[in-house]
Amino acid sequence: MKNAVIQFLYRCRRLALRVLRLKTRGVKVMVFNPAGELLLVRNAYGKSHLVLPGGGIGFRESPADAGAREVREETGVAVERLRPVSVHRSQAEGKRDTIHLFTARGENEPHPDGVEVTEARFFPLDSLPDNVSKATLRRIAEYRGEQPVSESW
Template sequence: MKWNWRDLALRIIRPYWLLRRPLVVGVRGILQDEQGRLLFVRHNYGRRHWILPGGGRQGNESPDVALVREMREETGLEVEVTRLVGAYLYLGNLKRDHIFIFECRRLAGEVRVDGGEIAEAGWFHPDELPENVFPGIAEVLATWQQGKTGYGYWPGRD
């Protein structure tokens, strides 16, 4: 087996990081428009995947309150949470995040992005997702479309 330095460093650092890093609680929202399209955003950082709008919880916010705030910050929309779609554990190279996925509905506002954190926003039909969609999103949406609640590890991760 051929090792590269990045993989070796991650194998050494990961156990320490998982023990010392605080748990992150993230939220994502499924918002559907009148045409049945779903709202996605693309960040200005990282791998720039298309992903459901959302972010991290601040202070002692409950996950549903965090989503309402994040939707306002990222998209300019006022939303109401209508149901929990899933609660997942996401384990990345140096991550151990709990992610809550909520269905929500628009109360007011039009989609706007400031170009800071969010590069762009777009509406996509569930069966016509963009090419660079975040891994696991299709599985999360399938759970949502079936009216089920997902849980466990984030789909699509090894």
């Protein structure tokens, strides 16, 4: 039942953003553990892809503060050495979104919050699962220098 409510609210939010054409600001964080593995999450809403942890930037909140907060809220991982990587634009889901991408280091084991995030795990970059989102795969390829950084998310 809880998942159905989250899915419904997610669809309502997408519709409102599409109709109102609001500008939003968000963050995504590439969190690496000491072994060099990347933290990916599966959200309780939307598609079942694995994605980078992140979310919206609050009013009067810096992108870096939002990145650290979102990772901690979604996964329980405290990040260190948060560094900006790039800024992207997205019109997915009917919104006009600016996404700030960061890298960071996380030491502790992730624990999904069970509300927004149903799975959170570190994965080796050379053996990612098949269900990683295309946008996340693009960010990883850019990070590794395998393709140029795109302005589009």
